[in-house]
Amino acid sequence: MADQNRSEGVDRRQFLKVLGTTGAGAAVLGGCSTDRVAKLVPYMVQSEDQVPGIATWYASTCSECNSGCGLHVKTREGRPIKLEGNPEHPVNAGRLCSRGQAGLQALYNPDRLAGPMAKNAAGKWDEIKWDDAIARLAAKIGAAHGELAVINGYAASTFSTMLTKWTTALGGVITNFEPFSREAERLANQKTWGRTDLPVYDFAAAKYIVSFGADFLETWGSVVEQQRGFAASHGFHDGGMSRAVFVGPRMSLTAANADEWLNVPAGSETLVALAMAHVVATKHGHARAASLSAYAPEQVAGDTGLTAAQITVLAEAFAAAAPSLAVAGGVGAQHRGSIELCHAVNLLNEVAGNIGKTVTFGSAPAMSEGDGRIQPLFDRMAKGEFQVVLVHDANPLYTLPRSGKFAEAFAKVPFKVSTAAVLDETAAACDLILPNLHGLERWDDQNTRSGVTGMMQPVVEPVRGGMHTGDVLLKVAKVVGGAVASFNAPSFEAHLKGEWQKNIKAIDFATAMCEALGRGGIFAASTPNEQPRAAAGAVSYTKPTFDGAGDYVFMPYPSMLYHDGRGANKPWLLENPDPITKITWQSWVEVHPDTAAKLDVREGEIVELTSPHGKLRAQVYVYAGVRPDTLAMPLGLGHTEYGRYAKGRGVNPLDLLGAADGQGFLPYVATRVSVARTGDYQKVARVDGTPRQLGRGIIQSMPVAYAAKGMTPEESYKAAGRPTAETNTELERTAIEGWHEKQIAASQLGNYADAPHPKWGMAVDLSRCTGCSACVTACYAENNIPTVGEEQVFRRREMSWLRIERYWEGGTDGEPLQARFAPVMCQHCDNAPCEPVCPVYAAYHTPDGLNGQVYNRCVGTRYCSNNCPFKVRYFNWLKYNETAWPEPLNLQLNPDVVTRSRGVMEKCTFCIQRIRGAQHTARLEDRDVRDGEVVTACQQGCPSGAITFGNVKDAAAEVVQWKRDHRGYVMLEETNVRPAVTYLAKVLNIEPAAFHGAEEH
């Protein structure tokens, strides 16, 4: 065993071996492995020598959710150090969300199992050898005589196809299960159009977007793609933008980015959709009009809390803006009437003429079945119908409500096997664990949708002792023989490549495959667009029922960071604050201020929620973005296993839910709860201080009508009747005339104003920024920022060089609640207040306009931070660099960036390592750095494309164009620090009359 451990862990020798075999060359993209894992040949053009210090990039596919985004994996000296989006990939076009980027922490997770483990009679885990493990599994499967159940996660891959065939050949049953399934939508599509596949939504083309509970910027659907599309249409461009409306009981991040949030009770979204469809169908004289006749706005408005006029105006605007787009679904709208809701929204899209325009069929995104079939499977387990159960890529004992007695049913199976790489709840209940390789360690693929096959190749030697589950299946087949004797490929890799060969159909398959691997997959040139035939699904509305008689509707919603819980073991995601509540590392219950007053609870107070299915205790977060009759809670925490970061952290709201009720999906929003105070308090790990701008104009905005006129934010505030900061009298103005210019001239002294260097600057378009925080994760990954943990966050010592500031506007006195988001990083001021106060010149100005920070020189007086009006400097209070990266997490560190020890100040460097890298490349090629060549990590990761960076002395640079935009402003201009970051004011698609400009006075 010792030998095995040695050969499968990553020690220095192993490392060098990988180094030797991977080789390196000019950092060309498109590494491609053509041979066994042990002999990676990553380059099409082979180099003579390994060049340490030069990154090698491989294309792969993300497996953190089922969207199938393409990856570019940056590897240095044989180890992946950063995941970025693949620009050629049709789904994500070079962008990546926080979860995808944190996939690296799944690869290097310190809790990954070192090898196969078997539970002994005492219930303890024994480490065993692979041969032994496979022999045990084969023996049990051989003896099971077809009484085999397989639960598989991601369904649409060559592996899953093989697993299905393998299971069927053995006489077993396989269920593909994903917790956040879109079963309700499929069933609704069956009702509307007689087909169960899902469409692809084109947010970029939509001019009017209405979401009925679908969190399309968070977890519903292909979020990176949707965010990209949303930014393209809803970002201010060419004098206009789309309008977005969110209908649902809670203001999610998606709702916070909409121009209007219609706060309706859970379940009544359907009525709004039907009423809208009624108005539009009547207007267009659509054939469906008759079936909608019972749902005129006047008839249904009462139950929604909206007025009929509101719905009519909404519907008419929706109809007028062609193409428009309505979406529904997701956990937040998954109540018992979810099928009716999705059906109603389908009709709305149909009557508005969106089918084939913004809603296209024919390239169904890959989805697994969800709860529809998992429930019967567990029922059969409970009856003892299975001898063996194999769980792959799923954690049903965590993601299904405890009240469903799934664990009890699972325990009835005599032999349970998991392929989890980390001991999760399901694996802990198993008898044998055969840890699978991580997606970056194995050959695999994902048939994301028709025409898009994402390929995965090993880009690193296995970090821990896993084995590809495909190989396990083949080895078991060899031992068991008989019905599965046909599974005789020498390895899963060989099988996979055989399947690819059928798909690629090239004469020189090896070269074609290399090319495909370099691109990241096989992408068809065009996407199909099928016109669905209308089916006569009856229009109906039944008021959804709720279990229990509590006073409040309980609404669990998926956390955009933890997703179905799989993100909970990654410190990057745990420390990245929730975009809405800005809470890290914790669970919470969202309570409306009025409800909080009624219950007499305050933030941080622990309350006990009781439903007919269970009870839990969690801390209160008072949030005006949830209906007073609703309590909301994020999913994803509350693990009882799943490694050191997840175990025992937070609360799992599923404990309050009932199991699936036969419709085919888990009704998440189907419970009423009662609340009891406990008198206990919990410190809230919030990173926001005061969530109001106090009229300081930090995140500025303007209505679209003013933006279209080319107004500056100041002009817009004036037009809105806001007294601006300019309150000086005539006399005072004369007195200070020329003062500002003199100040600027003085500040140029010693600032290299006329030097031949470039001067780096950044611009952020707040009309595109959604606050999703992908840039924050990118920054952590690029700059080796340590995570500090919950205890340190209590003291606000998080080190995020880049933070998303979130301010609330309105929400009181009948004003609608609105959110403002802006990334705030070091502003690299020309007239930086941090520099003169440093006694040892650790903070200084570089010739290219950056605020340098010399860690080695810093003695830690922290005066620079006191004097920084943006408070973007972060101090190493303790030895975070010794605790943040337990092995092998340290392998994720970027070798181009030093780690900082305690006692020194650190901050955003504008990714100086990337600037210098681009400058070195340019110099080698004897040219200037081109515009767009330096891409900061935050800019690279941003799914909305809200950030641009470049040399402000280059008049043609994109950053200069952005900075010249009429919407441009700098934060805290009155301090005269002259930041290098320009923000373009957010544009609100609201009537100017509704714009008060309260953020500035």
Next chain:
Amino acid sequence: MAVIAHDPSMPTQTHAEVTRDVIRTITEKPTRGYYILAGTMAFLTLVMFGTLGALLKYGLGLAGYSPPIMWSVYITTFVFWIGIGHAGTLISAILYLFRSRWRTAVYRSTEAMTVFAVMTAALFPIIHIGRQWLFYWLLPYPNQRYLWPNFKSPLIWDVFAISTYLTVSSTFLMVGLVPDIAAVRDHVSGWKKKLYGWLSLGWTGADSQWRHYTRAYLYLAALCTPLVLSVHSVVSWDFAMSIVPGWHGTIFAPYFVAGAIYSGVGMVMTLIIPLRKVLRIEHMITDYHFDNLAKLTLLTGSILFYAYAMEYFVAWYSGNPFEQMTFWRRAFGPNWWAGWSMIICNAFVSQLLWFPRIRTNLTALFVISVFINIGMWFERYVIVVGSLANDYLPYVWGQINPTWADWCILAGSFGWFGLWFTLFYKNFPIVAIQEIKEMIPMQRRSAAARGH
């Protein structure tokens, strides 16, 4: 005439009595109480250095820092001690130049207090920085890396201000001690005689020595005088030179100097009211002296009152919303208790000293002086912490929650200061023998002249 009897600035004793009474405080065997006091102080000192060791090992994060409040209890305490260190020099140097008689009885103790307070304060810039072992990088010493400190930084000015002040005030104290040490030397025997003999630098009391000595003393007094004003001005610029709302004020230098003297006089009273009882020198430090100290307190306290009011006025009049918010929150924000502690203890309590009966009631004065100490610590806390807690971006506003590491260093600083002071008063003349004596013949001569 009854001038002699009624002029309370005149000592009532003879030369021999003065020498006897003062030397007695040194030669008497220390009581048990003394050992307990010194032991407590030594223990607190150990606590401070132990905490410092922990900070060195684990990092400053052991203290309750919470961004955006990057300076908190340590800097508060630093300014507190530096402020304490101002009254001594004011009383010994400036009042000396002004020929103010009442200083004679109290100046030695205040001067000792000054030196020890500055010694205490000087520890804090080192304790509070992130990499304490590199504090010498703030000194302009020649080095192979050609690295020089940034003379634009107020922290560098601070280094110079404190080191100059420490040097000059300790020299002043030691020079003033020379004739008195010689007097002690003549009353002790054995190794002590040797030690005091060495410390008295060969003082014989010859006329030539006296002539040189008084010139030197005058010169040092003149050197100290501007430092009283400059040092705390420089310390105030640590804050005033920044752009933090609540710090960035032109009023800061005079405001800090007045506060420093106020707090220093307060601490003097806290120290000598019990001390004169313990050392049984009530007849040397009398109500008259306290009355004058109290008047000084009243003056500086009133200046502070004015400064507090003026800060609010400026915040309002500037029209600067950041400044206004800081001052609004100072009174009504989460740290309101600190803000009101400061205003009540400093501005209001000092106004009680308008009443002569309170000025001569030592119990009342002692209580008031303790309030002054508390109030002045809170003043610095309000300025340092309260201003950092809410500056420009509300999103990053925060509060601190001090930990054991903060309180141990704070308590330890009192131990460190107290240990030095305790050792001093038991081993050196706490009242200036020679100056008191000087006043007796003057008195008699003038009395005789007037009387006849």
